[in-house]
Amino acid sequence: MAKLKFQTPTGMHDILPEDQAYLRSIMKVAESVSAFYGFQRIDTPILENAELYEKGTGVSTDIVEKQMYTLKTRGGDLLALRPEFTPNIVRSFLQHGMYNLPQPVKLYTSGPLFRYERPQEGRYRQLHQFDVEVFGDQSAAIDAQLIQMFVAILKDLKLSHIIVEVNSIGDSQCRPYYKKALISYLKNKQYAVCTDCRRRIKTNPLRVLDCKEEKCQQIRSQAPQMIDYLCQECKDHFKSLLEFLDEADLPYHLDPYLVRGLDYYTKTVFEVFAERSPGNPDEKGFLALGGGGRYDGLMKLYGGRETPAAGFGMGIDRVLSAVKRQSLPSEPSSPKIFLAQLGDQAKKKSMKLFEEFRKANISVAESLGRDSLRAQLARADKLGVSHTLILGQREVLDNSIVIRTMGSGAQKTVKLNEAVEEVKKLIRGK
């Protein structure tokens, strides 16, 4: 190996051929489930105005505060590599007047997102998400349906040991009261919590709730809970959501401390986890596969008419690693026929024959770069084909071709112009 000059930048990685089959099946499942639920694909730019996220996602959130990639264009605009999808799609909804479409409008998308973080397994600076959003329907049925979809996709991917955590964080009516109650509770305890949380009490008190420090968890166990402060509307909505989930046989955990890191959420929030290594006590813990919730206030914040909305993002990289951990890879389809050639004339003729097989939709492998028959048969063997066609100088002269059955080594000679038909028969006979 010569000296390597370049490697991927921190947190960026290549997706190699060996993973592509997994990714395709993940996307296929996600798209077919979404299509079934009436979702349509939308794609938005990877670059947007940085302000879109500052305003929507929230300036004090980690995503915007310290994880966003921003850049200044030659024209002087401040753009950001999208760190999440929701603001883009909301922006697009408003920009194209989709509130004039029959509601609800159901959209999905997927693609790369960018967050500047210290990478670990399943945590990258360029990450991939599958994302769905529903606009124009305030019913808790939608929230439940989103969770149902999320679970359906994972189930279709044969993932087990899935856990759904749900909570309601209220809305602009009730959350301020809760915040106030929480702050006054925490203020007395500020020396009993960790230093980060002491800061959070001022900046984002809700975040103290999902701190992992033991002392903070003790504090929070006595803390007032959002659920007791929900206004009637939010309470009804949450109750309704849980009824839908029960009715749909969707198991969930209530997590009164689940808040999620984004500013725009109202009412429902949820996160979905997969057990890291089911049945293996050596490796504990859960992998967050994605999360979402309702954000009824975001449209108005962006200057649009008030429109209820909800959605979720699913981390494709994480689902990929969960799929790889939990289930076996599906057999990649490989060619069943190999075309070997011997001599210049035969090599030239095999070009044409190869194309005839393509037109007949029969997948054939070759190794035109190799000259010795021995090497070509070794290659055919490695590929695990059932038959090898041998086109040599003799065959070229009398317009025939040899068909070799790899298992038994039996061979027969057929007319060259009947080769495709003969192979069809062989394949069908299987």
Added chain:
RNA sequence: GUGGCCAUAGUGUAGCGGCAACACUGGAGCUUGUGGAGCUCUCAUCACGGGUUCGAAUCCCGUUGGCCACCCCA
């Protein structure tokens, strides 16, 4: 952003201051038109840059990258 561990062939590893090794994979071949076994040969100046030393894969510093724990989430 903080702290820690790590980097040798495509992959997985050995080497612990004195000629870079093993397994698998890949490539060429084993008398020229026949694969699966076996055999031969072949693929690394040890991530990069600097320093210490007669001598560095090995020790030190820096850079880059990976992983882990925080943080946070996907």
